[in-house]
Amino acid sequence: MLGITSMAAAASSSLLLLFLFANAALPLLALNQDGLHLLDAKRALTAVPGNALADWNPRDATPCNWTGIACNAAAVTDVSLPGLNLAGPFPAALCRLPRLRSLDLSGNYIGPDLLAIARCRALQRLDLSINSFVGPLPDALADDLPDLVYLNLQSNNFSGAIPDSFARFPRLQSLSLVYNLLGGVVPPFLGAVSTLRELNLSYNPFSAGPLPPQLGDLSDLRVLWLAECNLVGAIPASLGRLASLTDLDLSTNALTGPIPPEVVTGLSSAVQIELYNNSLTGPIPTGFGRLLNLRGVDLAMNRLDGAIPEDLFRAPKLETVHLYANLLTGPVPESVAEAPSLVELRLFANRLNGTLPAGLGRAAPLVCLDVSNNAIEGEIPPGICDRGELEELLMLSNALSGRIPGALGRCRSLRRVRLSGNRLAGDVPDAVWGLPHMSLLELNDNRLTGGISPAIAGAANLTKLVLSNNRLTGPIPSEIGSVSKLYELSADGNSLSGPLPGSLGGLAEMGRLVLRNNSLSGQLLRGIRSWKKLSELNLADNGFTGSIPPELGDLPVLNYLDLSGNELTGEVPTQLENLKLNELNVSDNRLRGPLPPQYATEAYRSSFLGNPELCGEIAGLCGSNGQSRLRGRTRSSARFAWTMMFVLAAVILVGGVAWFYWRYRSFVGSRNSKLERAGEQRSKWTLTSFHKLSLSEYEILDCLDDEDNVIGSGASGKVYKAVLSNGEAVAVKQLWASKEEADDSFDAEVRTLGKIRHKNIVKLWCCCTHASNKLLVYEYMPNGSLGDALHSSSKAKAGLLDWPTRYKIAVDAAEGLSYLHHDCVPAIVHRDVKSNNILLDADMGARVADFGVAKVVEPKSMSVIAGSCGYIAPEYAYTLRVNEKSDTYSFGVVLLELVTGKPPVDPEFGEKDLVKWVCSTMEQKGVDHVLDSRLDIGEFREEIVRVLNIGLVCASSLPINRPAMRRVVKMLQEVRAPSRDANLLSTPCYYYEDAASDQLSTSV
Structure with a gap:
């Protein structure tokens, strides 16, 4: 009886263990086979960022709710994992998914070869763009993936020629191989892939070869992009058979000859035609006006000649036209004024003449008009901004005359206006000066009159104002000080008068101030220390009086200074020796006295000519009268100077002894106090080391007490050089941003450099922290920065x-x-x-x-x-x-x-x-x-x-x-x-x- 009981107990225990084991195994066994294949694929990748695939949970019954996974009846049909920084070889386990139709692994670091893709035979869409694949394209791709409709392998490093087998794709509609290292020529056999709708081979270093006329057989083709494919020779007329084509891009090649008329008239569905940056010749063919869907034409940077066809602007949806940098002649067609959708017209650098259509801008929502570098005459069309959307008006280097239209003052959308190098006359309309969004106003080399209007105070975004070589008069208004973003003011070669407004000195962004050859007067501005970005100051040939402001020597980046041809007096300030000048000219003034030692050399002779009372060691610089007066003044004051020197020496001797005794007593007391405080503070610093280096925080902190150790500073901190007790030098960066910014910058550098080991990345030895104080200690680079x-x-x-x-x-x-x-x-x-x-x-x-x-x-x-x-x-x-x-x-x-x-x-x-x-x-x-x-x-x-x-x-x-x-x-x-x-x-x-x-x- 006891044996039977024991046997029953043993059987119960076994059943219990079996039950517990089964329950423990259930979660792992619950995941279906597709899920297991996906986990195998994940393991095959050498690097998966922490949370990228965190929800791929082996305890789930199916993977259908996992990141990037789509299913049909619990079977995986789509895997989409773009831009997750996945790295490693292509995960072959994905090809064991029997119903996988779409695979997108774009924007990762997967590679290096693609041979394993052959087993994904059910694929219809494959996107492996922006990865690290190398070597030739798989030769059997067309045979291995017979159902493929979409293939995107762009932005990898595939090399060699496109395999002949690519002609055998039975269903392929979209092929993109852009930006690889493909060789050979653009293959004619792609014309046999009759199902193609998109073909993009752009930006590959193909061998020089013709544009295959066989591509004209692709009757269903919608997109043909062959930019920068080393194409040579003529554009084949057969492309005109592509009646379904919407986008044609043959830019940046070496195509020659005329544009075939068939290519224009035959592309009845065209939306965008780009042939720019080739060597095409002959006239622009007619027929563009019959393209009902055409939105953009870019034929720029060729050698096209003749007139612009009148019908070009009759295409009803035309928005952008780029014909710049050709040899086009004749006037701009009148039809341009009737184009209802025209947004951007760039015709610069041609040989166009005649006048612009008077109605230009009234019908079209123009945003940009650029007709610069032509020979266009007449007036600026008064309604050029009637639609109120014009942002760029670029007409420089023509023969335009008349006045600047007053209506431009109502064009508040304007950002850039360049009308230089014309024959414009009259006053600039007041409202034009104060357009609120304008960043550039360039009116130089015209015949403009009047003055700079006080309305310029409204030009809140103006950075560059160029008015040189006109006939402007009157003062520079004090309202110029309201243009806080102004970087350049060039108004040389006018008749401006009066003093410089004091508000000009408050423009902190000012980098270039050129007012040469005017009738300005008064003294040069003082209090100009806000000009921290000023690199050029040219006030020559005016009527300025008074002395040269010593503050000029405090401007940190000033390297061009011309004050010649004025009535300046006094001495040349010694502070100018602080500047690193490429050009210095104060000649033809009334300066006197000795030159600062740095400038008293033969190299600066031409900088000081025409100042008779200015003396230095440069032979012949001073006039004889000036030297006599200087010697007379020297003799008359010699006795007085010697007497004062003896009295002053006695005072200094007595005072010096008393001061030294007081400083010694103070130093002893403060040193002891400082050492006590420093010891207390240093005990609170924490040092975290990333490499083996024998140093202590005390050695690092010592270097911060001496400003002589500063070797650089930047947006995030000041850098010190510290020499350790073992003789080794390190660089210490002390972050000086606000607490939040300092923490962000500190954490970024520690996270990044603390784990990096590479010979071409600066080594972070350690970091020191105390409350909000942050120090980073690097290896010292004795030759500084590049x-x-x-x-x-x-x-x-x-x-x-x-x-x-x-x-x-x-x-x-x-x-x-x-x-x-x-x-x-x-x-x-x-x-x-x-x-x-x-x-x-x-x-x-x-x-x-x-x-x-x-x-x-x-x-x-x-x-x-x-x-x-x-x-x-x-x-x-x-x-x-x-x-x-x-x-x-x-x-x-x-x-x-x-x-x-x-x-x-x-x-x-x-x-x-x-x-x-x-x-x-x-x-x-x-x-x-x-x-x-x-x-x-x-x-x-x-x-x-x-x-x-x-x-x-x-x-x-x-x-x-x-x-x-x-x-x-x-x-x-x-x-x-x-x-x-x-x-x-x-x-x-x-x-x-x-x-x-x-x-x-x-x-x-």
């Missing part, structure tokens, strides 16, 4: 930067950024790449530094713009979207700095930045005019040009055109051993669309 070395006036620093050194710096910095973008998980965007944040070690090796605004890449916009002026990518300024391409743009600007030696923004560039200045100067004068004159170019010229062009590619205005930093590193390495495919000697500049206004300035 920006300081490039742009410092010190010849010693500039001498360190020969071309081999600059090239090494470029490669080092590129490798550091490449590490952040491609090897950190998740990827890191620096967001403030600039020459001042690239530090140089003892061997002139480069390290990327300052991660105060760095961010982990996330698929969202930032709330504020980070970065520095001249380095910020164009799209970042208006979208605030953070990605690696923003850093690539900034690095491109740094490369241009290395080649040109110029800063990213400079008054020399006018409205341009460095990128546009380089392109426009190369276009007008050639590449040699942008290379740094301090470089010994010699045998390095070819290398320098290659790096220049890499910089321009990186600084492309379109993010899709910018290479990944990993690719940039390779391109830079190939500068010294270029591959056969590397074409880095051809200039990648394309005309900027506002080039007319900027004398054909250019943009990538």
Whole structure:
């Protein structure tokens, strides 16, 4: 009986254990097979950010509610995981999902090859754009994926020719291979894929070849984009058979010959036609007016000649017309005044003549009109802004006459007005001076009269006012002080009179003040210390009196000073020795007395001529009468001076002894008190180390007591040099922002640099914290920043930067950024790449530094713009979207700095930045005019040009055109051993669309 009981108990225990085991296993066994395949795919990725796929829960019955997953009857049909920073090889387990129809892994770091995709045989849509795939396109893709309708592989690194097998896709409707490294020619066999509706091969380095006429057989084609595909020869007339085509882009190639009339008349569904930046010749064909859906035509930057067809503007929906930089002649057609939808008309840099249609602007909602650099005569159409939407009116360098229309004063939408280089006369309407949104008013080189109106007080956004070489009279109104954003005021060559208004001295943004050759009088302004950005001051050839203000010597960036041809008196202030002047001219005044020692040299002779009583060691500078008077005054005061010297010496001796005794007693007492307080405070500091380094917080804090240790400062803090007890030097950054800002910057740098280990990224040794005080301790870079070395006036620093050194710096910095973008998980965007944040070690090796605004890449916009002026990518300024391409743009600007030696923004560039200045100067004068004159170019010229062009590619205005930093590193390495495919000697500049206004300035 006992045995039976024992057996029953044992059986019960076994059943209980089996029940518990089954219940424990149930959650794992509940997930269906598709879910298990997805978990396998997740494990295959080498890096998945923390919360990217956090809801992929193995305890769920199905994966149908997981991030990026869509199902039909519990079977997975769609996987969509774009922009999640997933990294690793292509997850082959996804191809075990039997009903997978759509796969989107775009915007990640998946690669390197695509062979595993062959098993996803049920796929209809595949998007692997913006990833890290390399090598040739899979040859069997068309055979392995017979149901494929949509294929997007753009923005990878696929190379080699497009396989012949791509002609065998049976159902493919959309093919995008844009921005890869594809070679061969644009294949004619794609004309056999009869189902195609979209074909985009743009921005690939194909071999030079013709545009295949077979593409005209694609009767269902809606979109044909072949921009920058190295196409040569004529546009085939067969394209005119594409009656369904809405978008045609053949821009930026080397196409020649005329535009076939068939291409215009046959594209009956066309919405956008872009043929710009080729070498097309002949007249513009007629027939555009019959295209009922046409919205945009861009034929700019070709060699088209003849008249603009009258019917072009009769297309009922036409919005934008770009015909600039051609050889067009004749007048602007009258039909342009009747175009009901015209928003943008750019006709600059042609040979147009005649008058503008009187009704231009009355019917069309014009936003931009640019007819600059032509030979257009007559008056500005009075109703040019009748629709009230005009923002840009650009008519410079024509032969326009008459008055500026009074109606422009009611055009409150205007932002940029450039009417220089014409024959305009009469007064400027009062209301035009005070337009509230206008940032640029350029009226120079006309025949305008009257004065600057006090209404200018309303121009709250005006940054540049250019009035030079007119016939303006009267005073500069005091209301000019209300234009708080004004950077440039150029009104030289007029007849302005009266004193300078005191309000002018309060314009903190003023960078350029040119009032030469007027009839201004009175004394020069005092109290001008707010002019912290003033780089050029030219008041020559007026009637100014009084002395030169010593405050001029306190202006930190002033490098051009011309006060010649006035009635100035007194001595030359010694404070002017504080300035680093490229140009100094105070000649032809009534200055007297000795010159400051810095200027009393032969090099400055021409700066002081025409001042008879001004004396220095320059032979012949002083007139003989001036020297006699000076010697007479010296003799008469000599005895008095000696007597006063003896009395003064006695007073100083007695006072000095008393002061020294008092200071000694005070020092002893305060030193003891200070040491006590310091010991109490230092005990509260916390040191966190990230590397092995023998130091204490006391050594670090000691360096902060001496301002002589300051080696730099920036937006986020002041940097000190600290020499440790072991003789090693470190750099200490003390954050000085508000508490919230300091915490954000401190946390960003600690999170970023604390875990990074790379030879080209500055090392963060440790950090120290106490309450709201934050200190970051870095390795010390003895040669400072690249920006300081490039742009410092010190010849010693500039001498360190020969071309081999600059090239090494470029490669080092590129490798550091490449590490952040491609090897950190998740990827890191620096967001403030600039020459001042690239530090140089003892061997002139480069390290990327300052991660105060760095961010982990996330698929969202930032709330504020980070970065520095001249380095910020164009799209970042208006979208605030953070990605690696923003850093690539900034690095491109740094490369241009290395080649040109110029800063990213400079008054020399006018409205341009460095990128546009380089392109426009190369276009007008050639590449040699942008290379740094301090470089010994010699045998390095070819290398320098290659790096220049890499910089321009990186600084492309379109993010899709910018290479990944990993690719940039390779391109830079190939500068010294270029591959056969590397074409880095051809200039990648394309005309900027506002080039007319900027004398054909250019943009990538």
